[in-house]
Amino acid sequence: MFRPAAIALLWLAFACAPAALAQSPSAGVSPSEAMALEAQVKDIEQLAVTAHWRDSDRKIGALASRLDALTPLQRHRIDYVRLRNRALAGDQPAALKGLAELLKQDLPVPLRVRIYTTATSVAANLEDWPRAFAWLNEGLKYLHETPTEAARLLGAASYLHTLVGETGRARELALQALQIVEKQDDPRALCMALSDVGLAEDHAGHFSEAEKWRHRQIDACVRAGDPVFIANGKYGVGKMAAAQGRHEEALKWASEALAEFQAVGFEVGAYSARLVIAESLIATNRQLDQAQAMLVDTLRYYREQESDLAIAETERLLARLAEKRNDIAAALAHTRQAMAVSEAVEVVARERRLAFLQVQFDTRLKEQQIALLETEKALAAVQVTANKRRQLMLAMGMAGFLVTAILLSILLRRSFLQRRRYRWLSEHDSLTRLLNYQQVRKLGAEAFARTRASGQPFTAIVTDIDLFKQVNDRHGHAAGDEALRALGAWISETVGADGIAGRSGGDEFTILLEADAAQAQALLQRLRDRMQPITVFGHTFRFNISSGVCQAEGQAVTLEQLIHEADQALYQAKDEGRNRVVRAADAAFASAPAAGLVVVGSGIQFGRHASERCLSEIREAQVVFCLTDPFALAMIHGLRPDVVNLGAHYAAGKDRRETYREIDAAIMAEVRAGKQVCAVFYGHPGVFADVPHEVVRKARAEGFPARMEPGISAEACLYADLGIDPGHRGVQSMEATHFLVYDRQPDTAGLVLLWQVALSGDLSCTRLHAEREGVQALVDKLLRWYPPEHEVILYEAARLPIETPRSQRLPLCDLPAAHYEEYTTLVIPPLRALRDDPAFAPGA
Incomplete structure (x- = not known):
């Protein structure tokens, strides 16, 4: 399946202007007739880039009876335009097959590079990434031989690098192409190069810069008389204006682009412009019915084309439209569709990146193979001219084979070591070299299940550095890093192969042991004995640690709960004065869940901002209340199907102070009923929020433990x-x-x-x-x-x-x-x- 993001690359490739290519006339054709045929071929090539593809197709059909009179080069040029038209008409697989056959012919360098540019684009649209990158690399070898075609191929290279995440390289290639065409007197080439730079800035997220380049593109393309790229430039300006919140401008530019795309029959561009129009109508809260109809038609088209990225964008706009109409169910449904399709897009992006890396690797391997063949050729030449030295040359040849084999072995071993290194880095914390949080949980879950099945004891330890912020403040962040690094090394030496140890985040570490709590406490004592002063930049200091220990017993039915109780024991150690070990079994909360309240923040984007502590509190609480946006509510519902939506207390025209007191009463009723309650609020629960502070105050006043966990607020997002x-x-x-x-x-x-x-x-x-x-x-x-x-x-x-x-x-x-x-x-x-x-x- 192809995506409209790659269609931008199709515009670039099909914009290639015809270059001057000449060849002697065919036998039996008079010079005047040959000149007339050449004029027809040039006319077809010019129509291909200045008019609807059907116009040049009709000209090709009219010339069909004279094909035998054409030179081989003229037939190749006509074949190229015909295959280009098939791609524009939507039959891209057939166009790709024909272009591959055409590249096997004996072609002049300018035409070959032009075909490489178009073939690369079509292969990218069909997501044949190995072929697209391979053809791109082959075409780049000819750049120094054909400056007239260099800018187009560099434009295609820029976009392909954008698709694999190399945005810096993509912008560099686009600017390189622009420098080339600015030295030429070619308005059309300048039009295309400016389009490349605008596209690169767009994908890099530089919307203001991209808009400036798009305006320059429109001016250049008007001078060049290219209707497709004039419309493309206006679409780009509209898209950038919408991205910056100027939706009135976006609506104007996108409407003009839509009309011009339709005039030249470029269907993909027309649907892209419709998306910008619909987005602007929704943002300005007008003609919502028109936006609805436009999005439904666009979604149908993209589903027929299996265009995942465009489907996700269209679903997102439908969700926003439904939210405008207060249709929360529809908004949630469209959002889920968008997220599901986005996951597929991410899979394709990873495959595209893998294809790029594979082609890079294959290119290096082919270069080694070519070097080997050249060595063999030189050896054969020496053997012909100096037979008496055959044995010596044979020995040299064998030595060459041996060296090549050794080099290949070294290369393969290096590749294996790099893969192993990348896997190690994905599973370990780079600073302390202990396991990272995800790997600790993964290995810990396996060990926990094993011990539960066998009836063996299992213990969790959560430890951190006392007053770690003071270490950073007094001795500098380099000292803080060295403290974490040293503690990680001491933990690794102490635990060894007897348990699972990792860094949970910040200055907190988690240790999981297939042992009882007494053995865990003994291990912690060995760790504390192992600790010694640290010297950084001539300053020597020492630090202490506090730890919480919890052994799996009847109440700890999951690993998550076990770690949570160890974490609570760590809190107890902090409260008792730090530099100590507290065992959960000795703490009041370990026997049975006590009534209490914790208020947590969901952040602005729950999927990205919710902390592990927030998720843990949601999972472990007996009752969960939620006052967030619909998207976060849906995610929390996946964790806790019994979540209570506090948004039901709001109503049109209702005094919000009355709503707040109703929410207070609902939360406190569960706390007073002796339950562990978790209340989730949007963003940071303590910022511009009445209810969270009020319920925490009431709970504490009535003797219930209550606390607030921070979240990422809108203000934090604003600064970023x-x-x-x-x-x-x-x-x-x-x-x-x-x-x-x-x-x-x-x-x-x-x-x-x-x-x-x-x-x-x-x-x-x-x-x-x-x-x-x-x-x-x-x-x-x-x-x-x-x-x-x-x-x-x-x-x-x-x-x-x-x-x-x-x-x-x-x-x-x-x-x-x-x-x-x-x-x-x-x-x-x-x-x-x-x-x-x-x-x-x-x-x-």
Whole structure:
């Protein structure tokens, strides 16, 4: 199955302009007739790149009766255009077969390189990656012989490298092609080269840069008179505008591209433009029925083409549309479809990467084989001219074979060692050289099952370095790394082959033993005796460790629970003063689950941001409550089918304060019933959240253990997505209505964040959408300190891995007309420079 991402490569290859190729006329053809035939062939080649493929196909049909009068080279040129047209018409397997046969002919270098470019593209579209990369490597050998074709082949090479994840190399190749065509007076070649650079920047995620290159592409392609690539450039501008949140512009450009693609009959480009149009209609919340119809038709087309990547994108847009219409069930269904298809896309991407690496390996092997053949040829020549030295030459030949065999053996051994090294790296922590978290769990599960079946004891140990942050703060991060490295080595020496030891993350380590708790405590004592001071950069320091131990007994029915209880024992050791070992069997929680509450954060993207501790709490709790987005709720439902959705307490027009108290009561009812309760909240549970703090306070006031585990918040995502360091200028972070109602003044020399802008001025706590009057009131107050044209940012974190964050930049005065979601954040960059405090001036 092929994907529309590779269709961009098809546009590049089919854009190859005809080069000047000449050959003597066939026998029996007069010079005037030969000139007329050559003119017809050139006309066919020109039509192939400036008009609908059917136009050049009709010309080829009209010339069919005169094929015998053509020279072999002219027939090869006509065959190339005919095969190119078959690919454009959708019969790419037949086109690929014909191009492979054509490459076997005796061809001039410019035509051969042109065919290599197109054949590489068609092979990529059919996902015949070994052949695509092999033909690309063969074509690159001819670049120095045909500068006129070099730019096109470099463009194809750029895109193929993009597909295998080599985005830096892809951009380098595209810019190299651009440098070549800028030295030529060829508007069409410049049009194609600019398209290559724009495509490379797009796939590298440089949307602003890609948009600039696409505008240059449109200008160049208009001068060249290429309708397909004019439409392609407009589609690219629309796509980049949408990626940057400028959906009105995106709608305009994509609509123009759609009309122009349809005019030239380029169906794949037309459907790509439809996706941008649908996305922009959804984002601007208008003509949703048209967007629905367009997406349904597009999904049908891509399913017929088995285009996985495009199917995933279309399903994602349908999910967003369903969410706009508050159809949560449909949104969840489309999201699941998108995620399922995305998994297939990732499999294909891995296969493509493997094919690329295999071709690279095969190329090196062929070069060695060619070197060997050349050695044999030289040996044969020497034997013919100097028979008396035959025995000596034979010995030299055998030596050459032996050297080659040794070299091949060394190469194979090196390859084997590298594979073993990569496998080792995938299973071990690079700093401590212990097993990584996933491998500890995998091997531990096997050992745990074995001991449970045989009735043998099994014990889990969780240990970490006391006050590890102080080690980093006092002695530097190099000292912290050395402490982890040394502790890893001591653990490895102490445990040896008697257990499974690994680094869980940070400064925490997990040890699993097929032994009882007493033997585990003895091992920990040997470890503590083994520890000694560490010297880094001339500074000597020492550190202590705390450990939690839990032996598998009746209440520990799973390895996860056993490690969890050992982890809780570690907490007990910390609470009792550190530098000690606590056995779970001696702690109050080991006998039977006690009532308690833990509040955890799901992060913004649950699949990426949820910590292992968060997942462990969800699995181990007796009752799980959840107040997250629908996607995270669906994932948590997969872990805990009995999860309680707190979102059911919300209703249109209902006072949110009443909703919060209902949620408080639901959570506390289960805690008071003597159950272990886990409440999962979106993002960080303690940031701009009323309920989590309230239930923790109530639980503690009533004598129940309660704690909060942090999560990744939207603010943390904001700093990463926008590239902002809050430590550079400082930051003020406030809820928008709080800022509007109270006498708060912004620090214009620092960063200001205003949250829940859509609910500005909502004192009734009943609104769930933006109102222009409330946003205008917020702008009016901000205009006291900021000029109307001051650039601000509307930010929304991406909630799914297949989404991109929103970072729309606009003047402050345009905020009332902008689009808002309930979770939109207003980012106000600094207005003025920092000034020195006179109190700290020299001499003050």
